[in-house]
Amino acid sequence: MPNTSRFPDAAGYYGDFGGNHWPAHLAPALHELAVAYEELRASPDFRRELDAVRSGLQGRPTPVHHLRNTSDQLGGAAIYVKREDLNHTGAHKINHCVGFALLARRMGKRKLIAETGAGQHGVALATAAACFGLECEVHIGAVDLAKVDVNVRLMRLLGAQVVAVTAGQSTLKEASDSAFDAYSEQHDHALYAIGSAIGPHPFPMIVRDFQSVVGQEARTQFRAVTGGALPDHVVACIAGGSNALGVYSGFLGDPQVSLHAVEPLGTGARPGQHAASLTFGRPGILHGARSVVLQDDDGAPAPVTSIASGLAYPGVGPEVAMLRASGRLSVSTVPDGEAVATFLRIARSEGIIPALESAHALAFALRLAAQRPPTERILVNLSGRGDKDVEFVLADQAGGGGAVPAVSAGAQAGVTQRTATSQRL
Ligand SMILES: Cc1ncc(COP(=O)(O)O)c(C=O)c1O
Incomplete structure (x- = not known):
């Protein structure tokens, strides 16, 4: 992966911003991820594999x-x-989803977890998981579930477990809360393939590099x-x-x-x-x-x-x-x-x-x-x-008036419901 910026610093900061403000018990999981990523980014085999997936699967x-x-x-x-x-x-989301899938495989994880708002990240992740033989769990707010019905069907068709989150506004922030919780519970066998350049270090750096x-x-x-x-x-x-x-x-x-x-x-x-x-x-x-x-x-x-x-x-x-x-x-x-x-x-x-x-x-x-x-x-x-x-x-x-449509039976079938606590991590 090219280094396109001199940031983050060793503590994961971009000037005044960034760092790792997660509960301390997750520090080993983030350290494991940072070490695996540094190894992977330096590997010519990884570069070759990523290039092949980008041209063959993605169409780049x-x-x-x-x-x-x-x-x-x-x-x-x-x-x-x-x-x-x-x-x-x-959408662009698949650029980092395939990277996370390769990373998960290298780390011996069997599952990818993420949040989605528009459903684009969820479909991209379900696709990458299918391509690399991994399980996939996508959290989506109940309001977005109705709005991007077609993407929910695609995720399910691709084999992902879709978790509908009802809390707060039931949109992207709550889906992210829920996905963070799920990763906290499952990090021994799962990797959080976060949907954007957010979260604790090293997630923002990894997403940026893959994008x-x-x-x-x-x-x-x-x-x-x-x-x-x-x-x-x-x-x-x-x-x-x-x-x-x-x-x-x-x-x-x-x-x-x-x-x-x-x-x-x-x-x-x-x-x-x-x-x-x-x-x-x-x-x-x-x-x-x-x-x-x-x-x-x-x-x-x-x-x-x-x-x-x-x-x-x-x-x-x-x-x-x-x-x-x-x-x-x-x-x-x-x-x-x-x-x-x-x-x-x-x-x-x-x-x-x-x-x-x-x-x-x-x-x-x-x-x-x-x-x-x-x-x-x-x-x-x-x-x-x-x-x-x-x-x-x-x-x-x-x-x-752009009213959110009711969730169709097709999109609802097989979706796990979850009432998340809307917590700040
Ligand atoms: C097509 C598209 N563009 C942009 C975004 C915004 O995300 P980001 O700021 O991470 O690019 C999303 C998020 O779902 C998206 O689906």
């Missing part, structure tokens, strides 16, 4: 593509997309399609930061390239209406790491809202928090309505249906393109495809 490299119609309509900067939606299973393939490819491809230029702007949506850190990794060393993070403004700027952690959050501890967290007056993680289930998380990963604090990263917000309008616009003018998560990044890129001259170029990480969102968006357009 994914291309960089010019959104010519949209760019021409706007008349400003040119917009390019890194097509992570073309990964097998439809760095996106930025490394994008840099070479961008130069090839533009005759040697670098983008002026690189844009990604942010929940924990896995797709963002992936694409940024190719350009962190180029100070002339502006890096942009796009957060969900949901239905408004009041507490509980959005999930814009970098914009409205403050330093705190969430899921075992010190980072920037949306908190209520008592310091508990605040409720969040976003039309994109994968963005509805009340924090960011520690490396993203550091990039923001250092001034390297600009942060903007996009509300639900603008994300849906962009979802529809890109579908109709480009023939690409983006995930609602990715539609946030695209919406900001459209705004930016309209303000910048045609000589500038914007690269957007199109982190996933929107098949999972089609039913929801069509209901929204038909006047259903």
